[in-house]
Amino acid sequence: MQTHFSATALQDPGIREADRILRSCVHCGFCNATCPTYQLLGDERDGPRGRIYLIKALLEHADTDPRITAGTRLHLDRCLTCRNCETTCPSGVEYHRLLDIGRVAIEARVPRGLRERAFRYLLRRVMGSARAATVLFRVARGVRPLLPASLRDKVPPAPPDPGERPQPGRHPRRMLILEGCVQPGLSPNTNAAAARVLDRLGIDLQPAAAAGCCGALDYHLNAQRSGLDRARANIDAWWPEIEAGAEAIVQTASGCGAFVKEYGRLLADDPAYAEKAATVSRRARDLVEVLQKEPLERLELQGAESLAFHCPCTLQHAQGLGGAVETVLSRLGFRLTPVADAHLCCGSGGTNSITQPTLARRLRDRKMRALEAGNPERIVTANIGCQVHLASARRTPVRHWIEAVDSALQHQETS
Structure with missing residues (x-):
């Protein structure tokens, strides 16, 4: 794609990055084929290719183009940042990075009203x-x-x-766990189950008390500075434990994991944190990355439940771990029912289920039909946002996949 940025504009690091990303796009439109919002709405501006053109016009003509309105902001807001388009793209366009730049620019050009700003602030806080x-x-x-x-x-x-969680100090191997922000109140059993399962595999899993929200919530609601401040605070909380020998930082919410793995890139220009951020990102592990390397046969588990697995976008598209959980569950003896269009988003999209409820509900219902087609006893997933969003349909029970493993192990002990 040809761009027309002035030499002065290209002095801005954000514009330089946008220019590089835009030039990698060949506007083929393959991305629209797997974009959930384009599939539902059929509007070019609600697909990746259209949004790329909107961002290009915004960045090149921010002060002069009359077509840049609140409608432009709405099309960018509707994006779920599922990154399915990046998996599909033959040119390797880093769409999510361009979207972050575009969202900053549109907020400056078309500020939100007081009511909407207050709502998004309260949501973040x-x-x-x-x-x-x-x-x-x-x-x-x-x-x-x-x-x-x-x-x-x-x-x-x-x-x-x-x-109960196992007491730390039982094993020579030790890993940290990110407790998260909404997960302790919505699904506290997820991390407890992870700790119990890893304990059986000879691994201590412990939180760092001062660590908090990963920062993704702020960052993707366009409070990027606050999101990076949260990242720095987490690095500070984890660093003494890393120096003391913690081998990994485990996330049970794939959305958090995807963001923590980006700390190194996001803080690359921060001289005080660049090296530490890169180390943290290298040591960040989704829970499935830990389990898939362990001798699961030692658990001697034969899972009895039939499960439908919903693979979150942040696991399969952002982290490139599509199929990993299914493989682990199969190794443990669970029967997995088929799920059509497993690559498509459920509509949660971080806070999109709150800020874009109508669209999110349509995507949820479509996903539930696909997940329930094989008549599973339970639906399992790997991200708290997806879990709560799918469960809001009040149909087949939804839980984190590690809870199904933990439950089967406990049942095996008592039977």
């Missing part, structure tokens, strides 16, 4: 705090019958008791 999010969910469950139907679906039922 509440959902980015494990304590605040847990309190919010507890209160929301208490008043759920009084809420309008559009909000009622967003309030998940109370999570089950997570049970």
Whole structure:
């Protein structure tokens, strides 16, 4: 794609990066074939190719093009950042990086109204705090019958008791775990289950008390500076443990894992954090990356449940781990039912299920039909956002895949 940036504009690092990415696009349109919003809406501007053209016009003519309006911002807002287009693209266009640059530019050109800015700020502050999010969910469950139907679906039922975690110090191998921000209040059993399973494999899994939200929530709601500040705080929290021998930083939410793996790139120009950020990104592991290298046969598990696995976009497209969880579950004896169009997004998209509820609901219902086609006993996934969004349909039970493994192991012990 030809670009027309001035020499002055190219002095800006963001414009230089955008210029490089834009020039790699051959506007073939293959990306639209796998874009969930384009498939539903049929509008070129709601597909990757159209959004690339919108961002190009925005960056080249930010102050002069009358076509750049709040409508432009809406088309960028609707993007789920699922990165399916990047998996499909034959030219290797780094679309998600271009989208981040475009979202900064459109906010400057077409600022949001006070009400929308306040809502997005509160969303970041509440959902980015494990304590605040847990309190919010507890209160929301208490008043759920009084809420309008559009909000009622967003309030998940109370999570089950997570049970006890193994005490640290039992094994010579030690890994850290990112507790997350919304997951402790929505699915506290996920990390507890991960700790129990890894304990059986001879690995201690422990949190770093000062670590918090990974920063993705802020960053993708265009509070990029706040997102990077959270990344720095996590690096500070993890660094003493890394120096003390922790071999990996484990994430059970693939959305967090995808973002932590980008710390090195995002902080590459920060002299105080560049080297540490790169080390953290190299040591970041999705839980499945840990288990797939372990001798799972030692667990002697023959999973009895039939499961449908929903592979989150952040696992298959951002981290390139499509098929990894399915392989682990198959090794453990679970029967996996077929899922059509498994590459397509469920509609969660981080906070998109909140900011774009109608579109998210349509994508959720389509995904649920695909997941339920094989009549599984449960649906399992690898990201808390997908888990809650799919569960909001109130149909087949949805949980994290490691909980299914942990439950089968506990059942095996008592039977």
